Amino acid sequence: MTKLRLAIVGAGPAGIYAADLLLKAERKFDVSIDLFEQLPAPYGLVRYGVAPDHPRIKGIINALRDVLDRGDIRLFGNVRFGEDITLDDLKRHYNAVIFATGAVRDTSLDIPGIDALGSYGAADYVSWFDGHPDVPREWPLDAASVGVIGNGNVALDVSRMLAKHAEDLLVTEVPRNVYEGMKNSAVTDVHVFGRRGPAQVKFTPLELRELGELRDVDMVVYDEDFDYDEASKDAVASNKQVMVIDRVLQSWRKLDSVNNAGGTASRRLHLHFWAKPVEVRKDEQGRVAALVYERTKSDGAGGAVGTGEMREIPMQALYRAIGYFGSPLPDVPFDKKHGVIPNREGQVLETKSNQRVPGIYATGWIKRGPVGLIGHTKSDAMETVRHLINDQGSWWRPEQPEEEAIPALLQERGVLWTDLDGWHRLDAHEIALGEPEGRARIKVVPRDEMVRVSRD
Numbered sequence: 001m002t003k004l005r006l007a008i009v010g011a012g013p014a015g016i017y018a019a020d021l022l023l024k025a026e027r028k029f030d031v032s033i034d035l036f037e038q039l040p041a042p043y044g045l046v047r048y049g050v051a052p053d054h055p056r057i058k059g060i061i062n063a064l065r066d067v068l069d070r071g072d073i074r075l076f077g078n079v080r081f082g083e084d085i086t087l088d089d090l091k092r093h094y095n096a097v098i099f100a101t102g103a104v105r106d107t108s109l110d111i112p113g114i115d116a117l118g119s120y121g122a123a124d125y126v127s128w129f130d131g132h133p134d135v136p137r138e139w140p141l142d143a144a145s146v147g148v149i150g151n152g153n154v155a156l157d158v159s160r161m162l163a164k165h166a167e168d169l170l171v172t173e174v175p176r177n178v179y180e181g182m183k184n185s186a187v188t189d190v191h192v193f194g195r196r197g198p199a200q201v202k203f204t205p206l207e208l209r210e211l212g213e214l215r216d217v218d219m220v221v222y223d224e225d226f227d228y229d230e231a232s233k234d235a236v237a238s239n240k241q242v243m244v245i246d247r248v249l250q251s252w253r254k255l256d257s258v259n260n261a262g263g264t265a266s267r268r269l270h271l272h273f274w275a276k277p278v279e280v281r282k283d284e285q286g287r288v289a290a291l292v293y294e295r296t297k298s299d300g301a302g303g304a305v306g307t308g309e310m311r312e313i314p315m316q317a318l319y320r321a322i323g324y325f326g327s328p329l330p331d332v333p334f335d336k337k338h339g340v341i342p343n344r345e346g347q348v349l350e351t352k353s354n355q356r357v358p359g360i361y362a363t364g365w366i367k368r369g370p371v372g373l374i375g376h377t378k379s380d381a382m383e384t385v386r387h388l389i390n391d392q393g394s395w396w397r398p399e400q401p402e403e404e405a406i407p408a409l410l411q412e413r414g415v416l417w418t419d420l421d422g423w424h425r426l427d428a429h430e431i432a433l434g435e436p437e438g439r440a441r442i443k444v445v446p447r448d449e450m451v452r453v454s455r456d
């Protein structure tokens with residue numbers, strides 16, 4: 001019987017779902033799958049993006065772990081495609097590869113002053129609070145007034161994690177260095193800016209409502225933002241999600257804390273709608289001093305146009321949460337404009353000619369761009385795997401398909417790879433660290449420590 005030797009690069013949900021679906025699919029050939037992951041731990045943004053105070057979503061890891069624990073997928077952690085293993089290597093050892101490398105960088109925002117000290121991308125802050133091994137251990141939380149640009153769920157995650165009191169994270173898996181950093185935060189006011197109105201936001205009701213439940217944090221909304229035109233009224237009346245968002249915001253308008261009149265909390269979270277950032281003002285040391293924004297208004301069709309009125313809010317730090325962006329991989333086509341691997345339903349295409357590149361597939365955020373929830377990566381994987389199965393005639397013909405060839409190659413290159421047993425050891429170690437404090441786990445952050453525990 002023909003055998004498909006498949007490499008999958010990236011052990012986030014997209015890569016793991018693709019492996020699972022292929023192994024379960026009806027097909028006329030045997031499959032053996034090697035999953036390469038640059039980090040010593042699997043699960044991608046579920047481990048390193050979803051906030052620590054969202055244990056229900058983090059729980060998706062249980063389903064992903066069940067797939068890996070079945071034992072029919074080999075995991076090679078701490079192996080980076082492009083450095084430790086190349087496309088030529090994969091062609092020599094496999095029939096095909098699926099790239100599921102996601103998106104970890106921030107989309108850039110081109111406004112004057114965005115390069116000021118104290119101006120950050122949300123992705124870096126998220127990586128810090130989720131204990132990603134490749135970001136610095138300390139994060140400067142010395143600003144009293146902080147801005148967050150964006151009106152999606154990541155903007156709300158970042159705002160919540162800026163406003164939340166560190167002690168309230170102690171029930172979660174938050175790493176020790178993050179708890180210590182947050183304990184000393186000087187923040188009093190977090191200002192969130194959205195270009196459009198309350199009826200056009202991208203965040204979901206659940207994430208919004210959660211802000212109102214933060215201990216010792218007053219929500220502040222501004223009456224002038226709720227002067228709805230017909231387009232906004234229609235959106236509220238016709239879309240259940242928008243209706244709930246509106247209801248939550250309206251309930252905050254009625255509170256004493258609105259417009260900062262009578263709120264008693266030590267921290268405030270302000271939501272500014274119809275506010276388009278135009279410039280970051282710097283102080284003499286080049287640090288963030290204020291955000292200048294233009295007041296916008298509805299264009300009548302769900303968009304916003306500038307009014308010419310400029311406003312300014314003093315702040316000492318600014319986070320832009322306007323989207324993630326994929327990174328190019330060596331020798332793999334890349335669409336620089338959209339930050340994805342160019343593809344047709346997961347079959348990778350040459351950048352210029354749009355011709356199919358045999359043997360190479362993509363799935364997840366690197367295939368479709370950084371939008372959508374974890375569940376969407378499953379339908380993505382289904383489409384990609386369907387093509388992979390049907391393309392049997394155009395698979396590569398590897399010179400060395402033997403399974404032992406891969407550990408031998410990594411060994412020869414001095415790569416300290418970690419395997420599934422190693423991940424089990426690290427997982428158990430983190431759970432044990434959390435036990436004395438009654439926590440589900442405490443994450444290990446330094447890469448060398450992760451590797452040491454895994455390879456013990």
Ligand SMILES: Cc1cc2nc3c(=O)[nH]c(=O)nc-3n(C[C@H](O)[C@H](O)[C@H](O)COP(=O)(O)OP(=O)(O)OC[C@H]3O[C@@H](n4cnc5c(N)ncnc54)[C@H](O)[C@@H]3O)c2cc1C
Nearest residue numbers: 010012013014038044045049080081101102364365373374
């Ligand atoms: C801050 C944030 C919060 C989120 N919260 C939620 C939420 O609450 N609920 C929800 O449903 N969705 C949430 N999402 C969306 C969800 O995380 C994504 O839909 C999902 O993770 C995308 O899966 P993926 O496998 O394509 O990418 P990823 O999860 O990013 O996985 C990609 C994997 O590839 C690896 N990789 C990258 N490059 C290489 C390389 N060169 N070599 C080897 N390995 C490599 C990475 O290390 C990573 O493990 C959130 C996203 C973010 C950014």
